[in-house]
Amino acid sequence: MASPPAAARPTPRRGGRPTREETARLDRDVREHALRLFLENGYEGTSMDAIAQAVGTTKASLYARFPSKDAMFTSVFSWAMARPDWPLPEPEPPDLDDLEGALTAIGQAALRRALDPAMVKVSRIAIAHNDRFPELARRSQLATGGSPRQRLVADLLCRHAATGAITLTDTPETLADLYIGMVSSAPARLASFGVVPDPAEADRRIEAAVRLFLRALRP
Incomplete structure (x- = not known):
């Protein structure tokens, strides 16, 4: 052998x-x-x-x-999900002056992390052991969307609200959470049950989410 x-x-x-x-x-x-x-x-x-x-x-x-x-x-699992390089390295921050481009890039990064096979396995484990390890489910949810990524979206919205390009209909934090939920949380839940979109469908989903989100915020 x-x-x-x-x-x-x-x-x-x-x-x-x-x-x-x-x-x-x-x-x-x-x-x-x-x-x-x-x-x-x-x-x-x-x-x-x-x-x-x-x-x-x-x-x-x-x-x-x-x-x-x-x-x-x-x-x-807490150690792994707190790492910026696991399950794959985080990309460089996008150009925050380009609102649509930045939202698209952030959404793509969030979805790519959520659909990574390692993160899908974490979600399945969290679901299977929710009663015994309830904290794991919370951490896996944060890791899928990511508090740093949500803060980035909140800062992006504040930046463009200050120029009058958009009007904030709620707190920046709430809006950021809603955006990350649209682009990654729902696909992550489906992926834990084996329903994973192909790359073209994933791209269309991000584009649709950005259009819908900005339509609600633009004057």
Whole structure:
């Protein structure tokens, strides 16, 4: 049987007290491998033994970091969804002077994140374990739309309201939440049930949402 590629094998660790860099690397490895296994196998299908084996460490080392599998589960997903580079890197901010173009770019980024296979798996896990991990559902919703992205839309609306290009019919925060909901929240929910739009349909959805949104705000 062929050996696994070097990138897939756990990093060998020397004996003795680990350095700060080794401890940080182990912490990252634990989270990365635990995240992968939870996404692939779900909560019930992932054991602490399997995570320890994937990392190349011991269960005692895992329990020194997390008091239980529940704690690891919630911590790992909170860590992942707070990262700007997971499940894919965030794009550069759009040109805020171009209202329609910026809304389109923000909507595309929100939808792309919501439909990423990793985020779809998170949504399914959140739905399946809502009673046990209610916080996961809230975090997955925030990760799909994203508070930073909503703040960007709110700032964009304030910027153009100040020029008279649009009239704010509610608070900027509420309008931003409604816009993100249109472009990403509903598709994310459908994707969790296996209904994923093709790229052309996704683009048409963003264009329609931008037209509808601006029609309501322009004088």
